[in-house]
Amino acid sequence: MKKEYFLWGLCSAGVLTAILSVALKKNKTESPTYQEEVRQFNQDRTSVSEYAQMLHDAMKDTGTDFNKILKVMSELDENKMKIVSDRFGKRAYYNRLFGLVPTSGGKKLTLKEWFKEELDSSQYKQVKDKYPNLF
Incomplete structure (x- = not known):
């Protein structure tokens, strides 16, 4: 029974990691990176x-x-x-x-x-x- 809980916990952690990874990647593409911000400032x-x-x-x-x-x-x-x-x-x-x-x-x-x-x-x-x- 303890093995079952361990496997469920491990799977849940993997799913949560995948969801967070997708969510964070989406935010990165929506806002410019710091290097891009500095480059734009330099060009202004x-x-x-x-x-x-x-x-x-x-x-x-x-x-x-x-x-x-x-x-x-x-x-x-x-x-x-x-x-x-x-x-x-x-x-x-x-x-x-x-x-x-x-x-x-x-x-x-x-x-x-x-x-x-x-x-x-x-x-x-x-x-x-x-x-x-x-x-």
């Missing part, structure tokens, strides 16, 4: 450029608006931030502390370098903690 040049520009705008004038940077960070994971960072490229930077005016031949910095120049150590740590492989 407008959105990527807007994020890069929002980061630049948050730092370019007097006083860095860290809240704007945090807003961008809340919307992007590390892979998407890498795409935005690449799009940011190297942008002209001037040191506002010494009153230097930007020139056409000014120093050009990457997003990482902008963050290092514009953020204090605790703010930069927040960025680095969120994107450890990037910054």
Whole structure:
């Protein structure tokens, strides 16, 4: 009798596994995979450029608006931030502390370098903690 219960349990587990497998496969095909989502984001040049520009705008004038940077960070994971960072490229930077005016031949910095120049150590740590492989 115990063998009977064991066999019924084993068969039930197999049927349940098959049902779950079919159900999960159906869900996977209905929603895009993460890689597909990142690929689509990478191809959306407008959105990527807007994020890069929002980061630049948050730092370019007097006083860095860290809240704007945090807003961008809340919307992007590390892979998407890498795409935005690449799009940011190297942008002209001037040191506002010494009153230097930007020139056409000014120093050009990457997003990482902008963050290092514009953020204090605790703010930069927040960025680095969120994107450890990037910054």
